[in-house]
Amino acid sequence: MKKEKRSFLQNNVVQSLLASLICIVLGLFIGFIVLLFINPSGAVDAILTIIKNFMVFPNGNIALKYLGNTLVKTAPLLMCALSVLFSYKVGLFNIGAAGQYVIGAGVAVYAALAWQLPWWLCALLAMAAGAALGAVSGLLKSYFNVNEVISGIMLNWISLYSMNMLLVKVKEDTSPYTKQIAIHGKAALLPSLGLDKLFYNNKYVTIAVPLAVLIAVLVWVVLEKTKFGYELKATGMNKNAAKYSGMAEKRNIIVTLMIGGALAALGATMFYLSGYEQWATSQSSVPGMGFNGIAAAFLGGLNPIGTIFASFFIQHITEGGAYVDKTMYSSQISDLISSLIIYLCGFVLFMKHVMSKHAAKKGGKE
């Protein structure tokens, strides 16, 4: 077969990368403009601080420690992104990842504190709970044609309040926070296998970080190399053709959302069983991790490997926002800027579309 000359812009990988980069730059730029409006004198410093994140610390060891913190939060984000991505490949928009994350957190923390279970058992229970939640959306979708976005959003809130109720039983007497796992549920702490040493004794860095990356690779392998992935993607691209060729398209939808649920729930386990944060039983909004997973999945070009980097970047920006000079900007500024950037990340597919249209106009279609 002859090799055809193709426009540089028509290369899919190049397109994805470029689209993501453009979105990042645009997001930073708009964030910068907002900073300029609020307080022009500190804007340059503030945006640089956000980009630098842990690198704002001159001491290498301290910087390393804070890089560790970013990684600790990257792992759950990556898992949520994979949950969204996996479902997306099957034509499902798993906005319910946020709720699956919540239920995973609730079950893992409860199992750790109330039953003193080891970490792996907590993780398995959490994944089962997340899968069950995904199954609810999946069943509704495949048998009653209920849109998974609607059922997902409903379940997000149901999960939040039921987990708040559950976790009240294991909260500290004087605060709305759950008891510290490091003290009251030692068996459930994720092992770090010496990884903490690499990050200047950051004890929150555990096997969760490499595990999340490993799972991303696994998701890629399943989607691209296996019969299972072939079936799932066919179902996502053309449900009717999947049915015609004898695939169990209803089952595929349910299984997909179950896997998505398990992934998001495992992400929550990775975060809460590191001991980094305690669950606040008084919280009245669904944690953003699951929603940010959507942005990370798209910024990663809907590729599991790209998602690894995208998740790190988004977490990096979010963390960096925390170091912005609070005497010049109100404390919400970090969230504002990072959400602006995350918002722009959602435009990756649009950018890609614009690029291929541009390339098609110049080079003609294949």
Added chain:
Amino acid sequence: MENPYAIEMLNITKVFPGIVANDDITLQLKKGEIHALLGENGAGKSTLMSVLFGLYQPEKGVIKKDGKEVKVNNPNDANELGIGMVHQHFKLVECFSVLDNIILGVEPCKHGFLQKNAARKKVLELSEKYGLQVNPDAIIEDITVGMQQRTEILKMLYRDNEILIFDEPTAVLTPQEIEELMKIMKNLVAEGKSILFISHKLNEIMSVADRCTVLRKGKYVGTVEIKDTTKEELSRMMVGRDVDFVVQKEEKTPGEVIFDVENLSVGSKTSKKDAVKNVSFRVRAGEIVCIAGIDGNGQTELVYGLTGLEPVKSGKIALCGKDITKASIRKRNTSGMSHIPEDRHKHGLVLDYTLEDNIVLQRYFEPEFTGKTGFLKRGNIRAYAERLIEQYDVRSGQGPVTLARSMSGGNQQKAIIAREIDKDPQLLVAVQPTRGLDVGAIEYIHRQLVAQRDAGRGVLLVSLELEEVLSVPDRILVMYEGEIVGELDPKTTTAEELGLYMSGAKREEK
């Protein structure tokens, strides 16, 4: 002297990477004529029209309107030049009324309020003038395909377009609607419009067009006066060789029963009455049985029931003696049934999958293609796809890794046929296998069907094309309102007799 041409495309050349889609093509449309543009799939008809509409810029060549050179940079320019098009797949808002669709984009407004009365008056005048029967207040999804097409035509007329392009307009119509469309087209040119008629149906071109321009593989073959030519000559120009209109097949005595359908009833999605009522028939080894009928008389539902896409209400289906009435689709597919579906985009292909992935769509789970650990054997898939592509002459830009979406309709269909026939089925269910295809591809597919019959397989053909019904099968079963109303012998019956059964005017008593 006045220029006789409404629009001229002179020496158009359009090159895509790796392919010259239009190579020095000239098309001159006279005022007040019906000019047919004939060519096989992939001959460059669509590219030429895209150039005319400004979707592509040609490397060489000019477009002239009334003798003056014009630049068409986008579809809006084309619209301003008075060029309008009825697409093969209609561009209508399903839940809007006919009137709303016609004025869409050019709504008459006063101070931001719609002035529908004036628009309605104009539409009614136009529909009167050109004999285009429509109800302006009917909702698109409720009306027939024929009326939807008339709505599309009115859209062009409402915009005062002078040059009307019809892209394969008869592909979706019943024989009666086709006749009506032909009349409408003649009315339009009588009133001074010029029509460009894109088609590969020779009979229609012969009956309605004044002149015909033929393209082949991106090249201009010639322009002929229809009154000086014959169907055979046109097809030779289009395909580049003589085409068999007669399906060659030898006498054969059918063998044992392969497929046995007894008292089958299938429910309907749209009404309370059953779509298929108490249908019984058999297909034997070595025969082609054709289900004929006008579209919408239960053929689709019958096929869904037989292939498992929808559950049946009652009755029995047996394949090679085994009851498969309640069997899953996968079970049917693996126990000797192949299905060439009616809608190749809806059921037949995963358009965003590569050609090779589509070729293994019915076999990917077999040990040859999936290992014990669940991993696909990519090497075997590639080799298998390459063999089928070679054997069935499936043409595509990049071979096995071509996206199915980017292939021409004829080659998409060839890929499906290759996949279904290579499974070596006992029974081949072929539903409108030649729909929307050109002469060359139709000939090819008919030969494949006959080859299956000759190899001792059973073939169940469902067709709406009279010519196909009369030439391909060994037996014809006519369906009318969900029932089989007659069995005819294609050797002795006539189109007239078939028509009487199809329209319900005549039926056999049981």
